[in-house]
Amino acid sequence: MHKTIGCIKSAGYGVIRNCFDANEIDMIKQRMQLYLKKHHYGVVYESDGITIRGMHGLHKHDVFFERLIKDARLLNLAEQFLGTKCYLHQFKINFKSPFKGEPWPWHQDFPFWEKRDGILKPNLINIGLIIDDLSLTSGPLCIIPKSHLSGNLSQKVNDGKSWKNDVSTNLTYQVDNDILKELLVNNEVQFITGKAGDIFLFDPMVVHASGTNLSFCERRLLILTYNSLDNLPVKSNNKSPSFLTSSDYAPLFGVDTSLDCYN
Secondary structure, X not given: OOHHHHHXXXXXXXXXXXXXXXXXXXXXXXXXXXXXXXXXXXXXXXXXXXXXXXXXXXXXXXXXXXXXXXXXXXXXXXXXXXXXXXXXXXXXXXXXXXXXXXXXXXXXXXXXXXXXXOOOOOOEEEEEEEOOOEOOOOOOEEEOOOHHHHOOOEEEXXXXXXXXXXXXXXXXXXXXXXXXXXXXXXXXXXXXXXXXXXXXXXXXXXXXXXXXXXOOOOEEEEEEEEEEHXXXXXXXXXXXOOOOOOOOOOOOOOEOOOHHHHO
16 A cells, blocks of 8 residues: 555645656646637636636546546555545646635535535545646645544535535635634644645545635646545435536546556
């Protein structure tokens, strides 16, 4: 088992450097631009209605990204963490445009999937791929270590009727400031920075956030959420749209670890 898995279990997150090389990252960027030219399905915007905030569900419309979610470098880690075969519950690329990218408030991911999608247990794993070099000024992911061990700390702060809140800075479920103060008594916030091609993994219960992009550089993170086949969603009356969460629960099987074969 990869040593990073132990870090995720104990601290709630882990980082692996130099997982994808520069050529592979360039290929991903090219396919992202091609997708934007051909599709607008799953693209969401900042409050100005112009600046892209995120792209979702690309693997449903592009064979390149369909194969990426099966990349053995990523899928093997997901299976080791979950201890089972899995399917992809969510595919997203979070943007933060220079000086325009808006923050994500402190939150946990699982409450959204539990309440909206009917997933009963937090037996999922997020795997993020850094697309652009990520510095302290470009809006990195901020994580509170060990916060995943404290259970569900989230509170509902709006009516939650629209899925659009779940992809905005006005998230339906957030972590209260008083709880944050308690969490930070014995833990310091950790900032996930790194080079393009690094990957990071984090538990769906870990408390995290990100600020605005204060740099002149793009900041894009590709985040895949894998769910155990032992943890399939049950019926939900308020399910997310199909580009946000998958209804295809077929088990994934790993493919060649070189993106060169994807074209």
